[in-house]
Amino acid sequence: MSITEHSLVIRSTTKNLDRVRNFVGRHATAASLSPSDVENVKMAVDEACANVIEHAYANESDHVIEITILTFEDRLVVRLRDKGRKFDQETYQEPDLASFVRQKKSGGFGVHLMRKLMDEVEYRHLDGQNETLLIKYRDAS
Amino acid sequence: MSEFSVSYRASGDVRILDLNGELDAHTASELESAIEKCKEEDTVRIIVNGKHLVYISSAGLGVFMAFIEELRERGGDIKIAALRPKVYNVFDLLGFPMLFDITDTEEEAVTRFSETTSD
Numbered sequence: 001m002s003i004t005e006h007s008l009v010i011r012s013t014t015k016n017l018d019r020v021r022n023f024v025g026r027h028a029t030a031a032s033l034s035p036s037d038v039e040n041v042k043m044a045v046d047e048a049c050a051n052v053i054e055h056a057y058a059n060e061s062d063h064v065i066e067i068t069i070l071t072f073e074d075r076l077v078v079r080l081r082d083k084g085r086k087f088d089q090e091t092y093q094e095p096d097l098a099s100f101v102r103q104k105k106s107g108g109f110g111v112h113l114m115r116k117l118m119d120e121v122e123y124r125h126l127d128g129q130n131e132t133l134l135i136k137y138r139d140a141s
Numbered sequence: 142m143s144e145f146s147v148s149y150r151a152s153g154d155v156r157i158l159d160l161n162g163e164l165d166a167h168t169a170s171e172l173e174s175a176i177e178k179c180k181e182e183d184t185v186r187i188i189v190n191g192k193h194l195v196y197i198s199s200a201g202l203g204v205f206m207a208f209i210e211e212l213r214e215r216g217g218d219i220k221i222a223a224l225r226p227k228v229y230n231v232f233d234l235l236g237f238p239m240l241f242d243i244t245d246t247e248e249e250a251v252t253r254f255s256e257t258t259s260d
Contacts, residue, residue, distance in 0.1 A: 014165070014166040014167035015142050015167055017143060017165050017166060017167055017198075018142060018143040018144075018163065018165070018167075021196075039227060043198060043231070046165060046166075046198050047198060047199055050165070050166035050198065050199075050200060053166070054166070097206070097235060097236045097237070097239070097240060098239075098240060100206050101206050101209055101210055101240055102210060104206070104207050104208075104210055104211065105203070105206060105207065106173075106200075106203035106204060106206055106207035107199065107200065107203045108203075109199040109202065109203070109235055110199050112235070113198075113199050113231075113234065113235065116234055117234075
């Protein structure tokens with residue numbers, strides 16, 4: 001059982017990304033995460049939402065993303081749910097900056113960044129719904 | 142909505158872009174337009190001053206990735222200066238310092254451009 005649970009539901013437009021960051025920042029701070037962990041979680045959730053908007057919903061703004069922050073004794077979990085296109089983990093390749101620059105690519109770092117910023121990132125597709133879990137453990141010290 | 146703006150200054154044949162606010166998937170197109178404008182004016186030497194940039198996500202970094210090769214092919218570059226530590230950390234996390242010229246101050250970036258003569 002989580003200690004606290006807070007949800008935010010947004011329309012799938014990048015206009016809402018700052019609202020998402022503020023929401024995450026507020027609750028991650030209230031959950032006593034360190035300032036640098038708060039920043040990392042905010043950014044990871046921003047990346048996750050931007051990916052849902054661009055890829056799962058193909059930049060259509062009339063869909064919904066549900067963001068829920070669950071705090072536990074040892075960790076904070078951000079759960080994202082959307083009903084967009086499935087993310088194909090099988091074909092996902094870790095990005096290489098040098099080759100992206102050569103190809104003049106402007107994206108492709110979101111998932112990589114999420115994994116670098118969080119302790120764990122889990123993804124599943126169930127009953128037509130995507131669910132991403134971003135997990136940050138509290139400092140062991 | 143995220144607050145972001147770009148303003149322009151010139152130093153010889155170098156265009157300086159001052160970034161202000163939060164550069165995310167919503168505002169990245171504004172930086173893209175600013176660099177496009179430089180290209181249209183045949184300005185290929187660009188310094189991005191990040192002193193007032195408080196946030197960047199991968200969409201913002203993507204703008205630099207998309208333009209750097211073309212500007213270098215045309216004899217120019219994008220040099221990134223005066224980033225706040227929090228923002229620099231994001232560039233660093235993705236290995237940007239290996240491929241991009243990132244300086245502590247705008248003056249250093251100007252000096253580096255003046256060390257390479259323009260065609």
